[in-house]
Structure formats: structure tokens, C-alpha cells
Amino acid sequence: MxxxxxxxxxxxxxxxxxxxxxxxxxxxxxxxxxxxxxxxxxxxxxxxxxxxxxxxxxxxxxxxxxxxxxxxxxxTREKALKCWDKVFATTFFSERLEEEQRAHVAAPAIIGSAALLGATAAAASAVSSAGGGRHA
Structure with a gap:
């Protein structure tokens, strides 16, 4: 064959x-x-x-x-994927790159939120409430 x-x-x-x-x-x-x-x-x-x-x-x-x-x-990777899209008459490859880029952008926001929550918890435990409503 x-x-x-x-x-x-x-x-x-x-x-x-x-x-x-x-x-x-x-x-x-x-x-x-x-x-x-x-x-x-x-x-x-x-x-x-x-x-x-x-x-x-x-x-x-x-x-x-x-x-x-x-x-x-x-x-670039983007150009290469567009070439393959054209050969196979699809948008599969470009869409996959877009999904990867969206995931990459979203990942720091998720990490940022987790870090923020951790920092908030650390700040709350640093405050002493022994003063009866007055916090120092």
C-alpha cells in the first residue's frame, strides 16, 4: 500500500x-x-x-x-496550528490553542485567590480579641 x-x-x-x-x-x-x-x-x-x-x-x-x-x-505555534487547520479544513487545532491560553490566563487568578484566602486567614489569626471588642 x-x-x-x-x-x-x-x-x-x-x-x-x-x-x-x-x-x-x-x-x-x-x-x-x-x-x-x-x-x-x-x-x-x-x-x-x-x-x-x-x-x-x-x-x-x-x-x-x-x-x-x-x-x-x-x-510560531499559532501559525503552525492554523496551517494544520487549513489542511484538514477544521478549527480544531486553533481552538485547542485558545483553550490552552485561556487555561493559562485563568490559572494565576486561581492561585491569586488561594493566596489571598490564605493571607486573610493568617491576618485574622494575628488579631487578638482578648481586649473585649477592641482589637490592637
Whole structure:
């Protein structure tokens, strides 16, 4: 099968997927005939000019071009996730980043509230009420 034939291993999953996409596209540039992975001698394409294989190759090229900014030195995580959103026609990756950013902003407020409650309790225990209504 084309994917197992061209799979690329990498420490980063996004890079492995990108490299695999490039390898499949390059393979389809060489030959649009794809052999069946289970049935020897059969193909899953309909010849050397298969329309679906051509379309798949075109879509892979578009995706590869869309992902090109990932490898620029100034690529931020936000830019990278937007590229993947575009490739998969989703907002999943950008929304996940937004959720992480909201959680990061909320975390100091929660810590701040806990610290405030702790400081209030410490201040209350420092006050002596032995004076009968007068606090010093």
C-alpha cells in the first residue's frame, strides 16, 4: 500500500506526517499505479492515468504548500496550528490553542485567590480579641 510503502518516521508526529505526505506525493509523481496491499498482482488505481490518484496528488501538493510555513525560523505555534487547520479544513487545532491560553490566563487568578484566602486567614489569626471588642 502507498502509505506503508512511503511512511516516514520522525520524533515529531507533525513532521512525520508532513514527510510521509511529501513521500506519497513524490511517489505519485513517479507513477500513479498503486498496487493492492493484500491481493498480489491487483491495483487499487485504474491505470497510469487514474483520475482519483491524480486528484489525490494535487491535494497532497496543496497541503504540502500550505504547511511550508512550519519550517520557517519565525514560525510560531499559532501559525503552525492554523496551517494544520487549513489542511484538514477544521478549527480544531486553533481552538485547542485558545483553550490552552485561556487555561493559562485563568490559572494565576486561581492561585491569586488561594493566596489571598490564605493571607486573610493568617491576618485574622494575628488579631487578638482578648481586649473585649477592641482589637490592637
Amino acid at each position: 502507498l502509505t506503508t510503502e512511503r511512511f516516514r518516521v520522525n520524533d515529531r508526529e507533525d513532521r512525520a506526517l508532513y514527510d510521509t505526505m511529501v513521500a506519497i506525493r513524490d511517489r505519485l509523481n513517479w507513477d500513479l499505479v498503486v498496487t493492492h496491499p493484500v491481493t498480489p498482482g491487483d491495483t487499487i488505481t485504474s491505470g497510469s492515468d487514474d483520475a482519483k490518484a491524480r486528484r489525490f496528488r494535487e491535494k497532497l501538493t496543496e497541503a504540502i504548500d500550505t504547511l511550508a510555513p512550519l519550517f520557517a525560523a519565525d514560525c
